[in-house]
Amino acid sequence: MSDIVDKLKRRFPDQTSTAPALLEQHGVGETYHPSFPPDIVFFPTSTDDIVTAVKLCAETSTPIIPFGSGTSLEGQISAVHGGVCIDVHKMDNILSVRPEDLDCTVQPGVRRHQLNESLRDTGLFFPIDPGADASIGGMASTRASGTNAVRYGTMKDAVVGLTIVTATGEVVKTAQRARKTSAGYDLTRLLVGSEGTLGIITEITLRLHGIPEAIAGGRCTFDDLSSAVEAVTLCMQCQLPVARLELLDELQVTAINQYAKLSLPEKPTLFFEFHGTPDAVRESAERFRDIVEDCSGREFISETDTDKRNELWKARHAAYYAGKSLIPGCVGLATDVCVPISNLTECIIETKKDIVDMGLTAPIVGHVGDGNFHVLCLFEEDDSDALNRIKTFNEKLVKRAIALDGTCTGEHGIGTGKMKYLEMEIGAAIPLMRQIKSALDPQGIMNPGKIFSPMAEA
Numbered sequence: 001m002s003d004i005v006d007k008l009k010r011r012f013p014d015q016t017s018t019a020p021a022l023l024e025q026h027g028v029g030e031t032y033h034p035s036f037p038p039d040i041v042f043f044p045t046s047t048d049d050i051v052t053a054v055k056l057c058a059e060t061s062t063p064i065i066p067f068g069s070g071t072s073l074e075g076q077i078s079a080v081h082g083g084v085c086i087d088v089h090k091m092d093n094i095l096s097v098r099p100e101d102l103d104c105t106v107q108p109g110v111r112r113h114q115l116n117e118s119l120r121d122t123g124l125f126f127p128i129d130p131g132a133d134a135s136i137g138g139m140a141s142t143r144a145s146g147t148n149a150v151r152y153g154t155m156k157d158a159v160v161g162l163t164i165v166t167a168t169g170e171v172v173k174t175a176q177r178a179r180k181t182s183a184g185y186d187l188t189r190l191l192v193g194s195e196g197t198l199g200i201i202t203e204i205t206l207r208l209h210g211i212p213e214a215i216a217g218g219r220c221t222f223d224d225l226s227s228a229v230e231a232v233t234l235c236m237q238c239q240l241p242v243a244r245l246e247l248l249d250e251l252q253v254t255a256i257n258q259y260a261k262l263s264l265p266e267k268p269t270l271f272f273e274f275h276g277t278p279d280a281v282r283e284s285a286e287r288f289r290d291i292v293e294d295c296s297g298r299e300f301i302s303e304t305d306t307d308k309r310n311e312l313w314k315a316r317h318a319a320y321y322a323g324k325s326l327i328p329g330c331v332g333l334a335t336d337v338c339v340p341i342s343n344l345t346e347c348i349i350e351t352k353k354d355i356v357d358m359g360l361t362a363p364i365v366g367h368v369g370d371g372n373f374h375v376l377c378l379f380e381e382d383d384s385d386a387l388n389r390i391k392t393f394n395e396k397l398v399k400r401a402i403a404l405d406g407t408c409t410g411e412h413g414i415g416t417g418k419m420k421y422l423e424m425e426i427g428a429a430i431p432l433m434r435q436i437k438s439a440l441d442p443q444g445i446m447n448p449g450k451i452f453s454p455m456a457e458a
Contacts, residue, residue, distance in 0.1 A: 004062045004084060005040045008053065015043045026067055026077065026085045030132070030320070032333040032387075033075035033417055038065055038085035045090050047163065047171060047202040054200065055169035057084055061443050064167075066196035068108060068138030073334045074415030076142065076195050080449035086200060088137055094118050095203065103160055103177060105205045108137020124208040127152035130411065131317045137201045142413040143193030147316070150236075150369030151243040151275065152209060154411070156192050163203035164191060167441040177205055190436070195413055196447035198440045212275035216285045217244070217309040218302040220292045221267045225249055225352055228268040229345040231295040232368045236341050238291070240284055244273035245369030246316055249352065252323065252363035259322035260315045265299060270368075271316055273309070316365075323363045323376040330378045333387075335394050335417075337401035338372040338410030347404055348373060351397055358389050372410035399424065414451045422452060 008016050017023075018040050027037030044050045057064050063083025070077060079085060092109035099122045106115060113133045115126050128139060130146035138144075140162065145154035152158070161175030174187040191198055222228040228247055235242060248256070248269045257264055270292075274284040285302045292300055303309050315322075324332050339347045348364065355362045355375070366373025377393065379386035398408045398421045408414075408421035423430060430452050437444070437454075444454055 004056060004060050007056050008040055008042055008084065011052065011056070012042060012049070015045070015049070017041050017043075023085075026070070026087065027079055029070060029072040029075060029077050030334070031073045032331045033078060033415070036078040036080045036082075038079035039082050041067075041085045041087055043087050043090050047165065050086060050165045050200055050202055051169050051171060053084065053086060054165050054167065057445055058168055058443065061445060063445050063448050064196075064200070065447050066137070066141065066200050068135030068141070069111065069133065071132040071134050072138065072142060072415060073412045074409070074417035076413060076415040076447070076450060078416060078449075080416060083445075088200075088202075089135065091202070097122060097124075099124060101177065102208045102210075103205055104208060105203055106136050107203060108135060108140075108201045110136045112136065112139070119208065123211055125211050126158070126206060127209050128155055128158050131320065136204050136206070140192050140201055140204055141194065141196050143411070145367065145370075145372070145411045147244045147246060147313070147367055149367055149372075149411075150245055151241065156189055158207050159188055159192050160205040160207055161188050162191050162201055162205070164199035164201050166199045167443065167446050171202075172199070175205075193413070195415060195450050197437060197450055198446060200446075212243075212281075214278040214281045214304065215243075215273060215275055215306075215309065216281045216302050216304050217271070217273035217312060218285075218300070219264070219269055219271050219312065220297045220300040221265045221269050222295065222297050223267060225268045226345055226349055227295045227297065228270055229348050229368065231270065231292050231297055233341055233344060234291045234295065235288060236369060238287070240288055240291075241274065241276065241280070242272060242284070242288070242369055243275040244271065244313075245367070246271040247348075247364070247366045247368040247373065248316075248319070249364040251326070251361075252319060252365045255322040255326050255363055256315050256319060259325045260318055262315055270297075271312060273313075319363075319365045320376065323365075324378065326361060326363070327378045327380070329380075331381050333377045333379070333390050333394065334374060334412070335377070335397065336366075336372060336374040336410050336412050337397055337406055337408060338370070339401050339404045339406030341371045343404040343406065344368060344371050344373075347401055347406065350400060351375065354393055354396055358393055360386075360390065360393060362390075362393070367410075370410070371406070395421075416450060419450075419452055
């Protein structure tokens with residue numbers, strides 16, 4: 001790799017680094033997966049910079065690993081074959097906002113909080129909320145979703161079009177700004193969720209939404225997990241226009257109480273939120289209260305006060321770090337699955353049973369309004385027995401979700417962590433994916449070792 005390192009340093013002396021600490025930082029994400037640092041980190045400030053770097057890498061068949069904010073959870077940013085990490089955090093300009101069309105165009109290093117702060121005076125907001133203050137480019141690459149997905153969809157619904165640099169250094173725009181199109185292959189949807197394996201995103205055009213006239217949010221508790229999930233199922237089957245619907249098991253509530261210094265009842269809990277007109281929000285909250293009471297829920301609290309709602313969601317967004325605080329200094333293996341809403345109760349209850357039977361410390365939290373939930377499995381770094389049990393648990397969870405017509409990941413993506421589970425889920429489609437990868441990246445330099453193995457390694 002010394003050749004490409006020297007070339008990049010000569011071409012971009014102030015935009016490259018081989019400092020060991022920086023390389024290490026760019027080889028690991030937010031959760032347990034082996035760390036593989038790159039050989040050099042490059043900080044572009046423009047699409048042209050990326051074109052130049054990609055062409056240099058293509059000349060030497062050097063791997064390229066895109067990097068946004070480093071919050072990925074399945075090893076997407078690990079440089080498993082070494083190479084050049086292209087960190088786009090300096091490409092953080094909001095290029096244009098078009099309130100009349102409810103859309104905007106941004107560079108990939110823009111963070112979601114940054115974007116919403118800039119939109120505040122327009123009366124619009126960007127609704128995709130994965131919890132972490134992730135970069136927009138990273139969110140597009142992993143097809144992120146989050147707490148608002150049940151109403152506003154995921155990144156596949158939010159992205160209108162992309163500008164990318166291909167593996168050969170070409171600049172390609174995948175779509176115009178029209179709200180719909182029938183013009184050719186849907187390259188935008190192909191690139192959203194491709195985890196940097198087909199190209200590097202340099203611009204993203206996003207759909208925006210009006211800030212709701214009224215918002216009501218709150219929480220309710222249940223004596224058991226199955227009753228809480230039953231309330232979720234009924235809410236969705238009755239087609240209540242819920243914007244957020246989050247489940248926390250009792251251990252996750254305990255963790256949040258300790259971490260955020262709250263005093264929530266340490267029982268299975270639903271956080272909810274409704275958006276709309278004042279009358280519509282009030283009616284939806286009342287209907288939801290009826291469902292909760294029918295499912296033996298209690299302590300139903302609905303708030304329209306912004307500060308109180310924000311305090312609640314701030315606690316929810318801290319769930320990952322709150323969970324890790326249960327065992328100070330621990331390592332966390334975060335996993336997620338998603339199933340049809342009618343199969344959610346079975347999947348969560350059986351998962352909870354496995355956690356208890358296997359003696360794991362593993363809080364559950366989920367965007368259950370769309371059938372997606374997460375488990376954070378905690379263990380001491382040198383406890384190989386616990387890690388083995390967690391890997392066994394994770395495999396049981398994924399196999400259960402797939403057997404229930406679900407998926408091995410609802411929003412974390414595949415990366416390196418769930419490659420074998422993708423094979424279980426859609427094995428017959430993997431050869432077609434390899435053909436697409438080969439056509440767009442003939443040298444296999446774009447984030448290699450992610451999603452699936454190349455044909456030669458299969």
